[in-house]
Amino acid sequence: MTVTSRFDEGIAHLHRYVAVHGTSNPRQRDAIDGFPIGRWVNTRRSDYRRGVLPAERIAQLESEFPDWQWKTNARTSFTAGLNHLRRYVARHGTSNPRQHDVIDGFPIGTWVATRRAEYRSGQMPPGHVRQIEAEFPDWQWNIRRSGGSSTG
Structure with a gap:
């Protein structure tokens, strides 16, 4: 080959x-x-x-690959995620996407779920916590989606 x-x-x-x-x-x-x-x-x-x-x-x-990154580290990933979350909010009106939601090819639902898990485990830097809370007033650290089935 x-x-x-x-x-x-x-x-x-x-x-x-x-x-x-x-x-x-x-x-x-x-x-x-x-x-x-x-x-x-x-x-x-x-x-x-x-x-x-x-x-x-x-x-x-x-x-x-529009989301391609030549260098990845925690800071770039956090900043990239925030940029995608801003676009998600502009398009959907909420900073609380579902787990499988994607925006511009970026898995925003997974990114948000990971930030929440970091927060709950005490792993998220305090500056990131403050930035998210200040920029996204509807942000929720703990979110539980109803698992019930719908009819109709």
């Missing part, structure tokens, strides 16, 4: 990953259809940092 076809195979798997998970930023251990997509993405980021990823590949990743 050539380098080009391996890259194209990774792109195809990343598209499938996005279709399932709503983001192009998998965790290191994530796989899709048996393909180690998390490792593949981390290798592309490493190639980028080392300056060995060709410009056309950089452009392809950035154009095909």
Whole structure:
């Protein structure tokens, strides 16, 4: 298999990953259809940092995956999540999305659920707590959705 076809195979798997998970930023251990997509993405980021990823590949990743991040860390992820939550509020009028809600390809429901879990476990930095509470007046740290079935 050539380098080009391996890259194209990774792109195809990343598209499938996005279709399932709503983001192009998998965790290191994530796989899709048996393909180690998390490792593949981390290798592309490493190639980028080392300056060995060709410009056309950089452009392809950035154009095909709007939420693509070259560098991921807790701060960038928090800021990216806040930006998506702002767009969600503008579109839906609430900062309390359902678990599976996605906005612009970003899994906002999962991001919000993770922030709530961090808060409940005492893991969320106090500055993040203050920022969320100040910016989103309808924010709820503990939310329970009714599990009843509907008829009709």
